[in-house]
Amino acid sequence: MTESVSNPIVRMAKVNKHFGSLHVLKDIDLQVKPGEVVVVIGASGSGKSTLIRCINGLEEFQEGHIEVDGNELLPDGRSSKALQRIRTEVGMVFQQFNLFPHLSVLDNVTLAPMKVRGWNRADAVKTGERLLDRVGISDQAIKYPSQLSGGQQQRVALARALAMEPRLMLFDEPTSALDPEMIGEVLDAMRELAREGMTMIIVTHEMGFAREVADRVIFIHQGQILEEAPPADLFDNPRHERTQSFLSRVL
Numbered sequence: 001m002t003e004s005v006s007n008p009i010v011r012m013a014k015v016n017k018h019f020g021s022l023h024v025l026k027d028i029d030l031q032v033k034p035g036e037v038v039v040v041i042g043a044s045g046s047g048k049s050t051l052i053r054c055i056n057g058l059e060e061f062q063e064g065h066i067e068v069d070g071n072e073l074l075p076d077g078r079s080s081k082a083l084q085r086i087r088t089e090v091g092m093v094f095q096q097f098n099l100f101p102h103l104s105v106l107d108n109v110t111l112a113p114m115k116v117r118g119w120n121r122a123d124a125v126k127t128g129e130r131l132l133d134r135v136g137i138s139d140q141a142i143k144y145p146s147q148l149s150g151g152q153q154q155r156v157a158l159a160r161a162l163a164m165e166p167r168l169m170l171f172d173e174p175t176s177a178l179d180p181e182m183i184g185e186v187l188d189a190m191r192e193l194a195r196e197g198m199t200m201i202i203v204t205h206e207m208g209f210a211r212e213v214a215d216r217v218i219f220i221h222q223g224q225i226l227e228e229a230p231p232a233d234l235f236d237n238p239r240h241e242r243t244q245s246f247l248s249r250v251l
Ligand code: ADP
Pocket: 019, 022, 024, 042, 043, 044, 045, 046, 047, 048, 049, 050, 051
């Protein structure tokens, strides 16, 4: 095994984050290896979104350091070069789909590769069509986001993120805004991505999905990682009393 295979793609060390007087992340240590799927669970307000937003520089932190694929983020945003590289290498899918409403589905997917990566239109379209096919919506390419269901829009958001050929994908409750009957189609696309070996960090309340897809589940409580384990261990034998009471409420 070469060293690059085992080197973590994400390294967080002693990361602390405050919003004013609120201490939101407390001494977060987290390493994620290439190809790993890590699911983050925890109560509302525990710091899950803040944690993953720190990884792609959407939030600054005050102490510690974060390294993503060799690019180091420093406290208080003192790492603008690394930040630019991380933004192009890390894809993110949010609860709200955040598609460009005035662009067709295909144009949503081709925009960033053309603008940021400098691809010509023909190449971007070819890749975009392949990605739309991969998430099962190739027949929607010329429609506008408002003409699509929530589940379809979220799959466009996934295709758009994948168009940048990310080294890492972050998901922040990607199915929480969806009607129940549309959750499955988005989870299927994510499951497929995991199977293909994508490195993924996923905040979700879909515990069945987590059990099936995660290599490791992390439980956050009030800004601290209280417990982490393979899903079968964490769900069936939570060690911490806080984890037990959280799981008893959501399972
Ligand atoms: P989660 O995603 O687990 O629900 P968040 O990371 O969104 O939790 O929030 C963690 C804590 O930080 C919460 O108490 C929330 O109110 C607070 N918080 C989040 N974003 C901000 C912000 N921009 N300004 C101030 N407080 C914030």
